Amino acid sequence: DTGVSQNPRHKITKRGQNVTFRCDPISEHNRLYWYRQTLGQGPEFLTYFQNEAQLEKSRLLSDRFSAERPKGSFSTLEIQRTEQGDSAMYLCASSPPGENEQFFGPGTRLTVL
Amino acid sequence: AQKVTQAQTEISVVEKEDVTLDCVYETRDTTYYLFWYKQPPSGELVFLIRRNSFDEQNEISGRYSWNFQKSTSSFNFTITASQVVDSAVYFCALSIYGGSQGNLIFGKGTKLSVKP
Numbered sequence: 001d002t003g004v005s006q007n008p009r010h011k012i013t014k015r016g017q018n019v020t021f022r023c024d025p026i027s028e029h030n031r032l033y034w035y036r037q038t039l040g041q042g043p044e045f046l047t048y049f050q051n052e053a054q055l056e057k058s059r060l061l062s063d064r065f066s067a068e069r070p071k072g073s074f075s076t077l078e079i080q081r082t083e084q085g086d087s088a089m090y091l092c093a094s095s096p097p098g099e100n101e102q103f104f105g106p107g108t109r110l111t112v113l
Numbered sequence: 114a115q116k117v118t119q120a121q122t123e124i125s126v127v128e129k130e131d132v133t134l135d136c137v138y139e140t141r142d143t144t145y146y147l148f149w150y151k152q153p154p155s156g157e158l159v160f161l162i163r164r165n166s167f168d169e170q171n172e173i174s175g176r177y178s179w180n181f182q183k184s185t186s187s188f189n190f191t192i193t194a195s196q197v198v199d200s201a202v203y204f205c206a207l208s209i210y211g212g213s214q215g216n217l218i219f220g221k222g223t224k225l226s227v228k229p
Contacts, residue, residue, distance in 0.1 A: 033216060042117075042204050042219030043158070056216065091158065093217075100146055100208055100215050104158035 002026070004105035006092050012111045013082055020078045021108045025094030032075050033102060034067055035091040036060065043091050049075060082112045115140045117207050119220035126195055127228050134190045134223045136205030147181065147188040148206040148217065158204070164188065195227045 005024045013019050025032050031050050035043035046065070048056040051072040061067075064082075069075040079086055089109050093102035116139040126132045138147065149161040162172065164181050172179050176196075180189045192199055202224045206217040 031215070035217075040221070042206070042221050043217070045216040045218070048216055058216075089156065093158075095215070101148070101160050101163055102217060103160060104150075106155070106157045109156075 004092055004094055004103055006090075006105040006108050008108060009106060010109050010111075012113065014113050015082060015084060017082055018078065018080045019082055019110060020076055021090055021092075021110075023075045023077070023092030023105060025074070025092070026096070026103055029094035029096050029103070030072070031095040031097075032069060033093040033095075034075070034077050035093065037089040037091055037107070038087075046077075046090075079110075082110075084112045086110060087112045115142075115145075115207055115209060115218045117205050117218055117220035119203075119205055119223050121223045122221070123224045123226070125226040125228065128197060129194050130227075131191060131193050132195050132225065132227075134192075134203050134205075134225070136188045136190065136220060138186050138188065138205070138207045140207060140209065142209050144209075146208040148208065149179070149188075149190050150204045150206060150219075151201045152204060152222070153201040161190075192225075195225075197227050197229055200225060200227045 007022045033048050034046040037043040045058050046061050047067050049069040064080045067077045089107040091107045093104045095102050118137045145166045147164045151159045169181050176193045178191045202222040204219050204222045206219045
């Protein structure tokens with residue numbers, strides 16, 4: 001049994017570089033969510049997919065951020081021209097059809113130097 | 114707007130003590146869900162319980178129990194006979210029923226330290 005997986009687990013980059021994270025949801029979960037968590041805070045919603053359609057984007061998701069879920073399976077989150085304020089844990093979660101519990105992956109910790 | 118408040122930032126108890134984590138939520142919607150998640154030091158959020166707004170029946174699961182009161186907009190979580198392994202950050206979250214998203218709105222979390 002595999003849960004939600006995320007890669008890489010850690011990413012250190014220099015300001016201005018682009019980074020891409022991957023999330024593999026639990027098999028047959030049609031909904032996929034991205035959240036961002038900074039130190040001492042709860043996760044904050046970024047965006048949501050139902051199958052391959054991106055249905056919701058938070059105002060936190062600036063135009064430097066883009067997310068895709070091309071075949072309704074895995075998803076990628078790309079941050080262009082990273083800034084130090086982007087340093088955070090990026091969490092992915094998935095939900096099965098008809099349910100609203102979200103199951104989270106281990107997260108990708110991004111550090112922007 | 115929706116909001117979740119966890120007023121307790123940190124709690125420290127000695128093993129075997131009971132501890133209650135408070136959660137107060139705000140929403141104008143009449144149909145919603147409430148959740149508790151646990152985030153151990155490893156970082157992965159673990160789902161503990163979900164409650165919908167029409168079900169105020171309290172629940173007990175082993176050493177865990179939850180007290181949902183719509184009249185006070187509270188959804189408190191109690192750990193009985195705490196153990197060192199309960200040490201973690203606990204998050205309360207709210208989700209609005211309907212619409213296309215169902216995204217979770219989290220509180221800031223309560224860090225629980227259980228000392229031997």
